Amino acid sequence: MSTHQVLPELASVPWRQPTDAHWLRRWARIWHAWTLLYTVPFICAGVAMIWLEPLATPVALAALAHAWIIPELYAFRGASVVRPKQPRSAAGEPVAQGLLGDLLGHDERELQRGTGLVLERGELGVWLLGEGGALLVSPGGRRMHCFCVRAVERELPPSDRIAHLLLALRVDEEGFATVANHAFAGAPWRVRRRMPGRMRPALDAARRAAG
């Protein structure tokens, strides 16, 4: 992937630090620490309440539920970046699908037709591009990042939206990640269970490619 080109859209976010491998590792650690920070106290409180006063079990269960629900909501937010978006120009989709297919290799084309996501190998990891967002599986396949990013034209057919993101990604991978809004970082299994079923094989393929 080219690293010499600079994405023109970077001019619209001059205040942002470049989203490079170092930034992604640091951000993954921050998300990991943050996840522990909002789950461990609820777990400790729930266990302590049951231990100190069994009659407080209903309240303890509510605390434990918080420890489960909050991380799930974050993972749901991460998975949502690749969910199909509205509105869409269905009439242009066959033509757009053809153009997108021309930009992909055989395996990636088949994967996209089955899952709706485009797999693209980069220097930061393995990307999965959807209509309105991107997933990045870090090298090794144990961490992933979710980004909200889209073409500014909202009436494009779904495959055209992906093609826009793919071309921008191929021009400047770090620039692409910098322009995108970071939505989530965490373990791939947390996101996978919140993804639509037809998209999960794409994440499995990305993890294999990243591993």
Next chain:
Amino acid sequence: MDQTGHTTLAEWTAADDAAFEAALREFGDQRGLGYIGTVPEGPGKATHVRELPRDAELVIMRRPIAGG
């Protein structure tokens, strides 16, 4: 790339000056509308172009991207 999937704006060859001039005008018009010229260069690579390359096989005009 547009709402119809994509539209062919211009076709030219390196030897056809008139066709290339027409393509240059179209390229400039599209840039004026906010489109960005991108040349796909095989798997994993593409180049942003500010001027229409005479020898490019394909130039795709795309809309800018932004964080959602």
